[in-house]
Amino acid sequence: MPSPEPGRPVRSDARRNRDKLIEVARAAFAAADGTVALETVAREAGVGIGTLYRHFPTREALVEAVYAAELDDVTAGAPALLAQLPPEKALRAWMDRYAAFVATKRGMADVLRASVASGRIATPATRQRITAAIGAILDAGAKAGTLRAGADPEDVTLLLLGVFLSTPGEQDAERTGRMLDLIADALRP
């Protein structure tokens, strides 16, 4: 389930520690109402802080590893939505799924904020998959003529990310919904 890592045969202790770190971090992020001290994660996983940072150089890397599988479920759902709904509705529905996912992962959202705060957002593998999912929907919409052609999927990814970042997160489901409506509207031809 983790990354296939074709590079080289990972040492067994490294693999073990990595898995343990993810397991502990998942629990910690789920439980925490606020921030999670990485040193706590390391300690509970029974490794040194140095080991944690070697496996996950940034907070964001750890978060991504923790939620990668679940987030992949969200992106993987795009084709099914496209099969059931016209593209412009599938787009909006998919946005809601994404928003719902982020909303339930408060720990993730906080960490996401923190990672953005560091300045570099990089472009982690997960984000690329999100962009791909959006791209698929946009393409279908362009073909059907119900979504504008030529919109850069990555622009849309960043817009969505921006909504989640700028939204105080609390219980602003309504506001978030309106903002997503606006973005969806912007993508009509």
Added chain:
Amino acid sequence: MPSPEPGRPVRSDARRNRDKLIEVARAAFAAADGTVALETVAREAGVGIGTLYRHFPTREALVEAVYAAELDDVTAGAPALLAQLPPEKALRAWMDRYAAFVATKRGMADVLRASVASGRIATPATRQRITAAIGAILDAGAKAGTLRAGADPEDVTLLLLGVFLSTPGEQDAERTGRMLDLIADALRP
């Protein structure tokens, strides 16, 4: 120039320290390529770190104070734009001004990110003024029939903020422009 603070007569030393802190912080933010240690600001201003935190409880508060006047120029420019351009163009032009301002204030953007990371964005006075500027343009557009009526100006503020937050900031002027185009499009009737 600072806030008139009608509450009570500020003590002269408090006022002096506050002004000095803003002055030092402005220089530091302008010079820094990355983060600015608040303790450095305090030291250079010749005050203790406690004094800095009393005047500006959060990083964001300090940033806001530093750029409040300049940002007010941006918001104050809205009426002039409305006088020269039809509302839908004024909106887009104003967005560009805002983006340009943020782009030149790299230190501010970084700190903005950091403050968002902390979870609470509050609603500082400056943001309200931004929302007011947007609201004025939206109203004019609604009256003219070239912008949709009923859009919540604060939603738009947050969308803009989101764009600046999610954009790696570097030299993505082009991408930022496209994202702003999308938002502007979303606001057409």
Added chain:
DNA sequence: TGGAGAAACGGAGGTCCCTCCGTTCAACGC
């Protein structure tokens, strides 16, 4: 089985953040 070498480990330590609270001092009334 017995190294050799590379990879992984782990934590000390430097930096920054932010709070808390005892000390200082400007403002005002007498």
Added chain:
DNA sequence: GCGTTGAACGGAGGGACCTCCGTTTCTCCA
């Protein structure tokens, strides 16, 4: 001038971040 007093000051201290590098451990080959 002088005392009072509450606001303002300042820095010690505890927590978290992240880096750096000496030590340990796994793996593989002889």
